[in-house]
Amino acid sequence: MGDLFVLVISCIFINNILLAQYLGNCPFLGTSKKMETAIGMAMAVIFVLVLAGALTWIINEYMLKPMDVVYLQTLSFILVIAALVQFVEMFLKKSIPALYGSLGIYLPLITTNCAVLGVCLINIKEEYTFVESLVTSFAYAAGFGLALILFAGVRERILLARVPKPLQDVSIGLITAGMIAMTFMSFKGMV
Amino acid sequence: MAQSLAKEFTKGLWAEIPPFRLVLGLCPALAVTKSLENGIGMGIALTFVLVCSNLFISLLRNIIPSKVRIACFIVIVATFVTIVELLMQAYAYELFLTLGIFIPLIVVNCIPLGRAEAFAYKNGPLLSIADGLGLGIGYGLSLSALASVREILGNGTLTVWGGIPAFTMGPDFLPFKFLLTAPGAFVGLGLMLCLMNLIGKK
Structure with a gap:
């Protein structure tokens, strides 16, 4: 149990998927202009990543390994993620329309969010057990959400500031992300 | 024909150079x-993937039904x-x-998929190869430029191939280690984007 706790802390803060592992930067910059969209994206990522983490682990362990075709990892994982996203979208639309209303537009974007495929591949590479994979998937997604929401808060303020023309938009966004990454660096050495 | 080929090739080197003008593929x-x-x-890895996937998608563009095109693109890439x-x-x-995990992650890098959707699905194979080659080389050049700055200032060396530094700053140089850390990467890319904006908008 203690080990799992350490794993969660290190996935959220020390190895933060966005700021320390550089994964998922396109949606990070794309959906952080408004707090609302940031929260929607964060929720959608948590939802899909936990499902994808579990599913890809099962596929790797019970399909790819016994058939000795581990080199098909990338191909099979991305197909599973794409199908999963589509399925989640249809399911939410039919049964929980309220949730679909708030998450709907972010779901298709998640297929090409490299954080999702990245975490699935990290889980396999680190040889985590099924429970550990579930926990890390959730923790990485929570770290993604935390960084995204923090960043959106800062970015809403930047909109009001007078930024020099060449630095506007993505450029100042990246520099701000650098500052936030610096604060996350201070968690190093905690575990 | 030769003119339009050259046009598609050169746009990737300056006018639409990723990841600066075409803000895709930031993670790698x-x-x-x-x-x-x-x-x-x-x-090099991205150029290879981009040229091959562009070629195949443009050859198959009349066969791939438009409703499931994204899934087909993903499989090809x-x-x-x-x-x-x-x-x-x-x-x-x-x-x-x-490079580790970033090689398989070229699949979700957005550049191959983006070009498939925006270009290869609508144009012939020759034009698509030119487009892929131009953007791939452009991406390689941007990455090399950013990497040179980070390596020279952050480590005081410049390694071209094989792990042996081709150039060192000498013993008196104090490396600016910040550039090699994660925040340094963000700030470096941000400043470079700013520089590109300055040059682009005279």
Whole structure:
């Protein structure tokens, strides 16, 4: 149990998927202009990543390994993620329309969010057990959400500031992300 | 024909150079640019995937039904990414280890998928190859530029190939280690984007 706790802390803060592992930067910059969209994206990522983490682990362990075709990892994982996203979208639309209303537009974007495929591949590479994979998937997604929401808060303020023309938009966004990454660096050495 | 080929090729080198003008594929741009060698390696890998996937998608563009096109694109791109992964494992193992997870992640890099959707699905094979080659080389150049700055200032060396520095700043140089860390990557890319905006808008 203690080990799992350490794993969660290190996935959220020390190895933060966005700021320390550089994964998922396109949606990070794309959906952080408004707090609302940031929260929607964060929720959608948590939802899909936990499902994808579990599913890809099962596929790797019970399909790819016994058939000795581990080199098909990338191909099979991305197909599973794409199908999963589509399925989640249809399911939410039919049964929980309220949730679909708030998450709907972010779901298709998640297929090409490299954080999702990245975490699935990290889980396999680190040889985590099924429970550990579930926990890390959730923790990485929570770290993604935390960084995204923090960043959106800062970015809403930047909109009001007078930024020099060449630095506007993505450029100042990246520099701000650098500052936030610096604060996350201070968690190093905690575990 | 030759003119339009040249046009499609050169637009990737300046007018739409990723990741600056075409803000796609930021993750590898941040992650692998600690040394010039990695930047070049990533550029070559992406160029190969982009040219091959563009070619095949444009050849198959009349067969792929538009409703399931994204899934088809993903399968084609993922196939070539797997090929690159296996080739690198066989012939450039050191590089494969340093680039690590970012090789399989070319699938979700957005550049191959974006070009498939925006260009290859609508144009002929020759034009698509020119487009892929231009953007791939452009991406490699941007990565190399960022990597050179980070490596020279952050480590005081410049490695082109094989892990042996081709150039060192000498013993008196104090390396600016900040550039090699994660925040340094973000700030470096941000400043470079700013520089590109300055040059672009005279």
